[in-house]
Amino acid sequence: MVKSKEWDWRKLNSKEEEFWLEPSLESYYLVNRWQRLDKKDFLDLGCGLGRHTILFAQNGFNTHGFDLSKEAVNDTEKYAKKYDLDIECKIGDMLSLPYEDASFDAILCYNVISHTDTVGVKKVIEELKRILKADGEVYLTLCSKETWGFKQTDWPMVDPNTRIRMDDGPEKGIPHFYADYELIKELFKDFKIVKLFHLQDFYEKDGQVKTSYHYHLLIKKVN
Numbered sequence: 001m002v003k004s005k006e007w008d009w010r011k012l013n014s015k016e017e018e019f020w021l022e023p024s025l026e027s028y029y030l031v032n033r034w035q036r037l038d039k040k041d042f043l044d045l046g047c048g049l050g051r052h053t054i055l056f057a058q059n060g061f062n063t064h065g066f067d068l069s070k071e072a073v074n075d076t077e078k079y080a081k082k083y084d085l086d087i088e089c090k091i092g093d094m095l096s097l098p099y100e101d102a103s104f105d106a107i108l109c110y111n112v113i114s115h116t117d118t119v120g121v122k123k124v125i126e127e128l129k130r131i132l133k134a135d136g137e138v139y140l141t142l143c144s145k146e147t148w149g150f151k152q153t154d155w156p157m158v159d160p161n162t163r164i165r166m167d168d169g170p171e172k173g174i175p176h177f178y179a180d181y182e183l184i185k186e187l188f189k190d191f192k193i194v195k196l197f198h199l200q201d202f203y204e205k206d207g208q209v210k211t212s213y214h215y216h217l218l219i220k221k222v223n
């Protein structure tokens with residue numbers, strides 16, 4: 001298994017920082033859904049600067065944040081203090097989560113679990129299953145094999161699904177796992193897949209239009 005490596009959040013420019021401080025569109029749906037389903041104990045796995053950790057805490061969830069980056073966790077804690085929110089944050093590696101079995105009703109892993117290789121992703125999925133309560137749900141994203149990164153033949157490949165990202169920025173040197181539909185079906189065979197999307201997003205970089213593809217999954221623990 002490749003060694004885990006946290007994001008270097010100091011390498012963000014101000015436009016990127018603005019992006020990573022605003023909650024994603026899906027997070028508002030999840031707040032609504034998980035309140036309606038009476039989910040209470042919530043984990044933001046790979047919380048980054050805390051945009052979702054804060055949103056869920058503000059909406060009454062018993063909120064935990066977790067990240068490999070000390071800087072990210074410090075920022076999330078500062079952010080929580082500013083809004084006088086009670087959030088439990090921990091620093092660590094998603095491959096071995098410091099939580100008891102059946103601790104959480106709902107877990108968000110937004111652009112996080114692809115930051116390892118195939119063996120690592122399988123380990124994280126086992127950990128998610130372990131720390132979820134019965135009927136617990138997870139919303140997670142995975143990089144798609146159709147995205148540009150998987151086609152970068154000069155980025156080292158560590159297994160048939162994983163490359164090490166080599167472009168400058170906060171993700172330099174970090175492994176990226178890329179999935180397709182068949183692989184997703186196999187990886188999540190022990191869960192019920194409630195929703196599965198393959199999303200393309202557009203952005204501009206260095207004056208050029210770029211697109212990236214991610215799978216978004218809402219899954220439920222079935223036993």
Ligand SMILES: C[S@@+](CC[C@H](N)C(=O)[O-])C[C@H]1O[C@@H](n2cnc3c(N)ncnc32)[C@H](O)[C@@H]1O
Nearest residue numbers: 004006007046047048068069093094110111115
């Ligand atoms: C793309 S950022 C997403 C942050 C946050 N989920 C959001 O949507 O704003 C990925 C985060 O995952 C963290 N990360 C990467 N590998 C990790 C690991 N092995 N264990 C825990 N966190 C990890 C990074 O440090 C980074 O903060």
